[in-house]
Amino acid sequence: MGYPYPPDEKETVVLSQYFGDEGARSYQGWVKRGGYQALEAALAMEPGAVTDVVKASGLRGRGGAGFPTGLKWSFMPKDSGKDHYLVCNADESEPGTFKDREIMRWTPHGLIEGCAIAAYAIGAECCYVYIRGEFTEPLAIMAKAVAEAYANGVLGEKLLGTGPRLEMIIHRGAGAYICGEETGLMNSLEGRRGNPRIKPPFPAQAGVFGLPTTVNNVETLAAVPHIINRGADWYQGICLGNEKSTGTKLYSVCGHVQKPGNYELAMGTPLEELIFDMAGGMPPGRTLKAVIPGGSSVPIMDAEDVKGCLLDYEGVVERGSMLGSGGVIVMDDSTDMVYQIYRLTRFYAHESCAQCTQCREGTAWTVKILERILGGHGKESDLDLLLDLADNMTGTTICVLSDSCAAPVVSGIAKFRSEFDAYLSGARPPALAAH
Amino acid sequence: MSTAGASASETSYQPVFTGETMAALETLFERYPTKQACMLPALWMVQEARGWISERAMAEVAEVIGVTPAYVKGVVTFYTMYHTHPVGRNVIQVCTTTPCSLCGAEAVLRTILQETGCEELGRTSTDGRFTVQEVECLGACGFATPILVNDDFIESVTPERVAGLLEGYK
Ligand SMILES: Cc1cc2nc3c(=O)[nH]c(=O)nc-3n(C[C@H](O)[C@H](O)[C@H](O)COP(=O)(O)O)c2cc1C
Ligand code: SF4
Ligand code: FES
Secondary structure, eight states, X not given: OOTTSOOOTTOOOSTTTTTTOGGGGSHHHHHHTTTTHHHHHHHTSOHHHHHHHHHHHTOBOTTTTOOBHHHHHHTSOSSOOSOOEEEEEEOOXXXXXXXXXXXXXXXXXXXXXXXXXXXXXHTOSEEEEEXXXXXXXXXXXXXXXXXXXXXXXXXXXXXXGTSOOBEEEEEEXXXXXXXXXXXXXXXHHTTSOOOOOOXXXXXXXXXXXXXXXXXXXXXXXXXHHHHHHHOHHHHHHOBSSOTTSOSEEEEEEEESOSSOEEEEEEBTEEHHIIIIIISOOSSTTOOEEEEEBTBTTSOOEEHHHHTTXXXXXXXXHHTTSOOTTOEXXXXXXXXXXXXXXXXXXHHHHHHOOXXXXXXXXXXXXXXXXXXXXXXXXXXXXXXXXXXXXXHHHSSOSSSTHHHHHHHHHXXXXXXXXXXXXXXXXXXXXXXXXXX | OOOTTOOHHHXXXXXXXXXXXXXXXXXXXXXXXXXXXXXXXHXXXXXXHHSSOOHHHHHHHHHHHTSOHHHHHHHHTTOTTSOSSOOOSEEEEEEOSHHXXXXXXXXXXXXXHHHHTOOSTTOBOTTSOEEEEEESOOSOGGGSSOEEETTXXXXXXXXXXXXXXXXXXX
C-alpha cells in the first residue's frame, strides 16, 4: 500500500499488505497471517521444482538489473560437493529507493521465509543478510525476527524441523553505496574493502568465500513465498503491459510529490497514474519537469517522456530510461536541473570505490566541471567536455557505477540544455560560490 | 615495544577484546568460514566501546583477526561510518543527496550546523556534544530530510524541528 498512506485502489497489494501493521512483525503474528506455509509447501517439493515455479512466474530481480530470478538460481551448480551461499542484498543505498527498508521493518518474517525458500532451492545451508549500517531500525527488527525464527525451529539444524540445515546471519554494513553491487558486497562480507570484482567468475561459480553464491535483493526474495503460495500462473497474470514483466513492484516515490511513499503496482501500470493519482502530483501550482524513474542511476526523463509511459522493464526502456530499483524521483518546474545533476554526480564521485581510472577520475572531473558551470565560470566547450568524459566513463569499468554517473549528465544535457546554457551565458546568476 | 617517547595514549591503551567482548567475537567467528569475515563486526564492537577507532585499536583488531594493521586501516577508511578521529558525544548524519536536496535538505543541514555550534562539517562542537556529518542517501528519501543521531533514525526533519530534536541529546 501507499505506505505511510492508506492503500490506493489502483495498487495491487501483495508485499506491502502488512506495512504499518505492527502485529505482523512477530513470529506468532506472522504465522497467524499465514506465514511459513509457503516454506512448508516448498520443503515438500524437490529443490529444482521450487526453482521451476519461480522461473515460470516470470519474477525478475528487483535490485536494479531485472535478471530473471529462477534462471539465476538454476546457474547454481548441482552436486558440487561445495558449500553454497545465499546472500540477501539489503544494502539499499540507491538514491530514491526506500522499499527494502519497509519490507524489513514490517514483514521481517516474510523476508526470512523468502530467504529460506531460496536457500532450499539453491542448496545453501547458510544465508547472510547484508543490511546497510545506517538502517538501525531494520537491523534491530531483523535481528529479533531471526532470533525468533531460530527459537521456533524455523531456522537451524533442520528448516521447520524437517528440512535441511539453514543458518541465517545478519551482517551490518558500515556506509558505502558500492557494497550494494553484488561483488563489492561479497568482498565487504569477507572483511575487505568493498571493491567490486571483475566478472567472470560469476557468483554462481565463485562467489563469497570463493564458493557458489546467489545474491538476491530483499524485494525479490520477499516475493517468493507469495509465488509459492499462490502459484506461478497467478504471479504471471499480474501483468498489464507485456509478458516479460510480471508480478507486482514496489515503487518508492519521492521529491516533489504531495504523498511520497511506497506504492505497489502491477507491472505495466502507467507512470502518470503513480505520480499524479497515487502520489498526489506536484504541490499546488507546480508542473512536472523531470522524473528519474529507477533510482538515481538511470537516465532522466522529461515531462514528454513520462506521458503514456508504462511502468515495466520494457516500457521504461522504450522511453529512454530504465526501471532500475523503482525509486521514482519527481522534480517540478522549480527545480534547477543543473544543480541537481551536479548533486547527483557528487554522490557518484563520493561513492566511487576508485579502482578504475575512468570512474575515479571521470566522476571527480564531472563534479569539477559542473561546479565551474554553476559558479558562473563555465566555458562554451564544457558541455562537450562533459559528454566526452561521459563517453569515456560508459562501458569501460569493472562495475556500472561509472556509467550511472554519466547517465544523468548525458540525458540532462540532451533534455535540459537551455538550463546549462543559461549558466554559461550568464543569463542565470551563479548557484555556487566560485571555487 | 614501548619506548620512552611513546605517547601516554599508546602506553595506556586498554584492549577492547577481553572478557565478554572477546567471548562475543569468538561466538561470531563460528558463524563465518573465515576469521577475516568478522572484520566489520569487530570494528563495530570497537566503535561501540570507544566511540571511534584509533590506530592502536586497528592494531588490536588486526591481531585478533589475523591480518596486518595496515590492512585493517585500509578497510576502516573505506567505510564512512567508522570514525578514525574522536567525535562528539552525539554524531549527527544528515542526508543531502538529490531527493532530499529537492525537499530542502541543505537548509536542514545549515540549521543543524548552527544550532549545534559545530559551524563546520566534521568539526566537534567546543562543548564536545556534537559532530555533524553530511552523508549520502540514507534510504528514506520519501521522508525528507532523514537524519541519524547516533543510532536514532529520525525522519522528516525540517529546520523548525531541529532545536527541539537536539534537546534530547546531551
Ligand atoms: C553500484 C551498484 C549498486 C547497487 N546497489 C544495490 C543495492 O543497494 N541493493 C540491491 O539489491 N542491489 C544493488 N545492486 C544490484 C546488485 O549488484 C545485484 O544485481 C542485485 O542485488 C541482484 O539481486 P536481484 O537479482 O534480486 O535484483 C547494485 C548494483 C550496482 C552496480
Ligand atoms: S566503476 Fe567505479 S565503483 Fe565500479 S569498480 Fe570501477 S572504480 Fe569502483
Ligand atoms: S536522498 Fe536522502 S534519504 Fe535518500
